[in-house]
Amino acid sequence: MKFLVCISNVPDTTTKITFTPDNKEFNKAGVQFVINPWDEYALTRAIELKEANPGSTVTVLNVGEADTEPNIRKALAIGADDAIRVNAAPTDAFFVAEQIAAVAKDGGYDVILMGKESIDYNGFQVHGMVGELLGIPTVAPAMKLDMSGNAATLEREIEGGKEIVQVNTPFVASCQQPMCEPRIPNMRGIMTARTKPLKVVAATGSAARTQVTEYALPPKKQGVKLIDAANAGELIKLLRNEAKVI
Amino acid sequence: MSVLVVVECDKGEVKKSSLEVATYGAQLAAQLGTSATAIAVGEATEDNLAKLGEQGISKVLYDKEPRLKDFVNNAYTKLIATAAQQEDAKVIVLANSNIGAAVGSRLSIRLQASLATNVVELPRTDGGQFTVKRGAFSGKAFSDVVLTGDRKIIAVKKNSIEAHHEAGKTAEVAAFSAQLGDQDFADAPKQVVMQDPAGGILLPEAERVVSGGRGMKGPENWGLIEDLAKALGAATACSKPVSDVDWRPHHEHVGQTGITVSPNLYIACGISGAIQHLAGVNSSKVIVVINKDPEAPFFKAADYGIVGDVFEVLPKLTAAVKELN
Known part of the structure; x- marks a missing residue:
């Protein structure tokens, strides 16, 4: 079984988001970048399934510039076998999906996994685009993934419940909790990751279909109105008469 | 050209988020000087679909294929793509739900459309550009995004638009068939388990x-x-x-x-x-x-x-x- 796990490089979840003075770009200064937390579910589950199915391989794919390599190495340290970096800035979901589809077509992967969405762009799009570009099923968002030969059983979250879905390889799944407990690298993993192959390939010549022109922060709150705990019922009156939300 | 609105139904009722989407679609259609047609997915009733007139929808396409009751990615994608072609829809509006995201992303490839998810406002369409505001950085910020494609797909964030109700207005419910066959339902769920929230x-x-x-x-x-x-x-x-x-x-x-x-x-x-x-x-x-x-x-x-x-x-x-x- 050949697994392809797509990871993106995102600001750490504790990051305070700021932009350049013209609000055209995210301000990367001083920001720690990590593997997208949703992608960690995809990566760890792929490694678990590889361990359960001897002879399998896990390839990590990132669409990004050279500054993403520390996180690609981290994915290798967690247990992926090799990595591919498509050398391009990930301009939009369509562009990224085209790169993933091109790599997937080339490599003949059986299972293509990624996180539900990236925590920076929040597109929740790439999974479906890759599936459609390759003409294979997508299961998104998946909370559980089990494999038996080339047959997979997944739990897909729907609003208010879940669907049990069965598909055969090849397929795409976008992953979320509680699929597995994401792993962190151990010392041996970190040592071996240094020598695992990381191939850099050029992007295919496709163009983005969307363009970010400006960023904005949410409006600031006016300040909190404190109600005395002894008189807590007063809050309910304010919510009805002043805020008018109940 | 028209605006096509994807309306998710459950147990016969139109979902609240889809009433918001219908409102968004009708307002966008008015802004573009055209009309809004809806396509129903899930378990619907004709009476409830006709009530989408209250949100400003003029026509609702309804395929009575029973297997559309549960979410099936390929079947829903084909259904909506077929409706979009028939209606010459330049903009498709759906909910930023698990269904909307799964279908919208596939549709964007099939229809060669620009896709924006997590959209919180009506687009700005002045100056020949089509710009939407969407949530980014997981709620920490917003971004303005220009959709450069000829066709556009917009997934509207829940609770960001208030559903409009104009009592008494009804939409025409029109029979529709996307000629779906067994192969379109190959990825149908084996089982659907609902929680009791x-x-x-x-x-x-x-x-x-x-x-x-x-x-x-x-x-x-x-x-x-x-x-x-x-x-x-x-x-x-x-x-x-x-x-x-x-x-x-x-x-x-x-x-x-x-x-x-x-x-x-x-x-x-x-x-x-x-x-x-x-x-x-x-x-x-x-x-x-x-x-x-x-x-x-x-x-x-x-x-x-x-x-x-x-x-x-x-x-x-x-x-x-x-x-x-």
């Missing part, structure tokens, strides 16, 4: 949410959260540490790596307000924070606050709501 209110669609954090001290104390939620007609939610230790199921986890919600009222009980949690809730219209620590960062993001012990404050609030009702 507390009080019957689903968190992603809820207008009011009562949420608990580690300050609740243990799952055995959640009755206090549920009592207030029930009195308010609210859904229950929790912070990440709470779902990490399995006090509550993960689908109640609100935050940057859980779900982001934007209800009218969010009541946080015993949650300190880490930046990852705030990201998931800061588009709520009114935020109430109850915490015994006056220095809890959440108070800075709140509209109303009570510095006090949740175990004393919550029963008082529940009693006050009951009294008011």
Whole structure:
């Protein structure tokens, strides 16, 4: 079984988001970048399934510039076998999906996994685009993934419940909790990751279909109105008469 | 050309988020000088579909194929693509739901369209450009995005548009067939398992949410959260540490790596307000924070606050709501 796990490089979840003075770009200064937390579910589950199915391989794919390599190495340290970096800035979901589809077509992967969405762009799009570009099923968002030969059983979250879905390889799944407990690298993993192959390939010549022109922060709150705990019922009156939300 | 609105139905009813989407689509159609047609997916009834006239929809396409009751990615994609071709739809509007995202992303490839998800406002269409505002950085920011494609698909964030109701207006319900066959249902679910949410209110669609954090001290104390939620007609939610230790199921986890919600009222009980949690809730219209620590960062993001012990404050609030009702 050949697994392809797509990871993106995102600001750490504790990051305070700021932009350049013209609000055209995210301000990367001083920001720690990590593997997208949703992608960690995809990566760890792929490694678990590889361990359960001897002879399998896990390839990590990132669409990004050279500054993403520390996180690609981290994915290798967690247990992926090799990595591919498509050398391009990930301009939009369509562009990224085209790169993933091109790599997937080339490599003949059986299972293509990624996180539900990236925590920076929040597109929740790439999974479906890759599936459609390759003409294979997508299961998104998946909370559980089990494999038996080339047959997979997944739990897909729907609003208010879940669907049990069965598909055969090849397929795409976008992953979320509680699929597995994401792993962190151990010392041996970190040592071996240094020598695992990381191939850099050029992007295919496709163009983005969307363009970010400006960023904005949410409006600031006016300040909190404190109600005395002894008189807590007063809050309910304010919510009805002043805020008018109940 | 027209605007095509994808309307999700469940047990015969149009989902609340789809009433919002229908409103968005009708307003967008008016802005573009055209009309809004809807295509129904899920388990629908003709009566309820006709009521989409209240949101400004003029026509609803309805394929009575029974296997469309449950979500099937390929079948839904083909159904909507066929409707889009028939109606010469230049813009397709759907909910930013698990169904909307799964179908919208496939459709964008099939129809060679620009796709924007998590959209919070009507687009700006002046100057020949089509610009939407969408949530980014998991609720920490917004971005303006230009959709450069000839066709556009917009997934509207839940609770960001208020559903319009013009009583008495009805839409024409037109029979429609996308000629779906067995191969389109190859990825149909083997089984669908629905939860029974507390009080019957689903968190992603809820207008009011009562949420608990580690300050609740243990799952055995959640009755206090549920009592207030029930009195308010609210859904229950929790912070990440709470779902990490399995006090509550993960689908109640609100935050940057859980779900982001934007209800009218969010009541946080015993949650300190880490930046990852705030990201998931800061588009709520009114935020109430109850915490015994006056220095809890959440108070800075709140509209109303009570510095006090949740175990004393919550029963008082529940009693006050009951009294008011």
